[in-house]
Amino acid sequence: MKYVIASTSKVDVDKCRAALVGIAGVEYRVGNVPDTWLGCDAAVVWWPLAHEQYGGIPKSGVAQVLFSSLEGDAPEVILATPPGPGGTSGVGPTDPEIEDYTFTSLDESIREYLRLFPGCRDKATILIHLEVAGINRRDMKAPLRGIERFLRVRR
Template sequence: MKFVIATPSDRYADACRSVLGDLPGVEVRMGSGPETGWDCDAAILNTPLAHERYGSCPEIEKVQILVNRRNDGVPGIILTVPPTGMDSAVTDPGGAALEEWVLRSMELCVSEFAMAFPERTENAAILVHLEGAGFDNVDIDAPLRGLRRFFDHSQHLLRR
């Protein structure tokens, strides 16, 4: 499996390269979802954005697989980051909680993809657009620690 970590931010891209750049099967790209996910099979998106653009109703604590029929340049399979019921616009979870949330979101989304598409998993490419997934934060270090922990614990998934 390959992962494309993307962002339009120079600062975030530099931080991604610093934290994730040594990992096989992880590529950092700059730009929007359509600009960076052109060769990806799936994209991980935050629930409000995913459901607004691609339909269906969110379910608390559940990853949903949506089909992108919009021909908008974003991959055809959308994996929704499971909503927690916590309003992050009102509540700042803090660095440790944010790191754990990113780690758990990645685990759940990738696991759901693997269960739904076992025949595609080994060669799949998944787009993780930081802003699109909701993994961006003023303190980008916490989300990147969560991503790094996911990749460190999931080495068997990464293409070499």
């Protein structure tokens, strides 16, 4: 599986590129989702945004695969991150909580994608747009540790 890590912030993309150097199968892009999703089969989207735009009913702790009917705005397959308990964001304020949230939200989203599309394991390209996936922070150190952990897990 390949990943496109994107952001509207060139500074954040550069931080990702530096922190994730040496990890194969990752491409970096700068821009909004419509500017960065070309060639991607699916996009990870933070659950409130995903369900508001693409439907479905959020379920605490459960990542969901949704489908976009909006041409040109996003890939057809939308990977809604799992909501926290009681429909909360699911992320605490500390660095370890942010790191774990980042890892878990990406991991659960991709596992759900692979459950529904097992034949795509080796050929899919997934967009992880930092702002849209809900994992961008002013200080990117903790999210980057979570992203690195996620990218190093063999699925």
